[in-house]
Amino acid sequence: MIELEGLTKRYGEKLAVDDLTFTVRPGVITGFLGPNGAGKSTTMRMVLGLDHPTAGDVRIDGMHYDQLKDPLTRIGALLDAGAVHGGRSAFNHLLCLAQSNGIPAPRVHEVLDTVGLTAVAHKKAKGFSLGMGQRLGIAAALLGDPDILMFDEPANGLDPEGIHWIRTLMKSLAAQGRTVFVSSHVMSEMALTADHLVVIGQGRLLADTSMADFIRQNSRTYVRIRTPQRERLLDVLHEDGITVVECGSGALEVEGEKAELIGELAAGHQIVLHELSPRQASLEEAFMRLTAPAVEYHAHSDAAVGRPRQAARAGWGADRGKAG
Numbered sequence: 001m002i003e004l005e006g007l008t009k010r011y012g013e014k015l016a017v018d019d020l021t022f023t024v025r026p027g028v029i030t031g032f033l034g035p036n037g038a039g040k041s042t043t044m045r046m047v048l049g050l051d052h053p054t055a056g057d058v059r060i061d062g063m064h065y066d067q068l069k070d071p072l073t074r075i076g077a078l079l080d081a082g083a084v085h086g087g088r089s090a091f092n093h094l095l096c097l098a099q100s101n102g103i104p105a106p107r108v109h110e111v112l113d114t115v116g117l118t119a120v121a122h123k124k125a126k127g128f129s130l131g132m133g134q135r136l137g138i139a140a141a142l143l144g145d146p147d148i149l150m151f152d153e154p155a156n157g158l159d160p161e162g163i164h165w166i167r168t169l170m171k172s173l174a175a176q177g178r179t180v181f182v183s184s185h186v187m188s189e190m191a192l193t194a195d196h197l198v199v200i201g202q203g204r205l206l207a208d209t210s211m212a213d214f215i216r217q218n219s220r221t222y223v224r225i226r227t228p229q230r231e232r233l234l235d236v237l238h239e240d241g242i243t244v245v246e247c248g249s250g251a252l253e254v255e256g257e258k259a260e261l262i263g264e265l266a267a268g269h270q271i272v273l274h275e276l277s278p279r280q281a282s283l284e285e286a287f288m289r290l291t292a293p294a295v296e297y298h299a300h301s302d303a304a305v306g307r308p309r310q311a312a313r314a315g316w317g318a319d320r321g322k323a324g
């Protein structure tokens, strides 16, 4: 378990982490989300004692990181996969970590096997791809067989097979009763991985809730309809006082959970429906709605590439439907 209480970090004028209080519990995967610069990495560094809080406290199973004996056997972390001596082989890198933490050498072979690096174990780390480096960082996190795992953007640089592998690995670690705390910007991946979410913006806590509740509370539900008798259905819905939004793709959308009502109205007027699907917006939309006021760094890519408005809207709609 990781417990934060009023955790605060100030760098000069910049309040990077602002009075964070939450608990990361065992047996579930807790996703840690926030826009760029929200304070995720700073928070994770404070968990590991790499940065000292300006105020507040963070404890690992009741202790500060520097009080832990053989810390790698209590908490394993992937923060910066590049933090490896490039001249060392993967095997030697892990062996050094093992020896300094009282971990038996055969464990190095086990974790290399787990992350799929056995074939390149004696190659120098400086020749590793981004994905191989991530795998080496994950091997280091697993080395001490710790009960608590913390990963900052673990899927960064991994190919689709690697992303599937890290997701499965994290799920099995949580199923074994371990505490898994993971940050990511890839919302579609987070939606498939995390059970619980902690969301921060500009250093402050915005949400600490289950994935299902987060999406329910921060996004809209709607019904998507397709019909070859579009005008008739529009008239019928209009007469019933139901507001309909026309999508670029030819589908219609109605806000709320009204699928049964619409189905009955259509049947009553003998209108053929090709689709009537209740939808819930994706984690991505929920995240963007919640964090929009806390986003510090905005790009203006639409103006730069001259993207047509209609196309942009269709893309947004397509993605939004994924979680439904």
Ligand SMILES: Nc1ncnc2c1ncn2[C@@H]1O[C@H](COP(=O)(O)OP(=O)(O)OP(=O)(O)O)[C@@H](O)[C@H]1O
Pocket: 011, 014, 015, 016, 034, 035, 036, 037, 038, 039, 040, 041, 042, 043
């Ligand atoms: N050592 C430092 N000195 C000064 N400012 C810092 C330092 N480390 C982080 N910051 C600032 O603190 C804020 C939080 O940064 P942090 O890296 O924790 O955010 P993040 O949520 O991990 O961002 P990202 O998603 O972009 O990785 C940022 O404004 C950053 O510029």
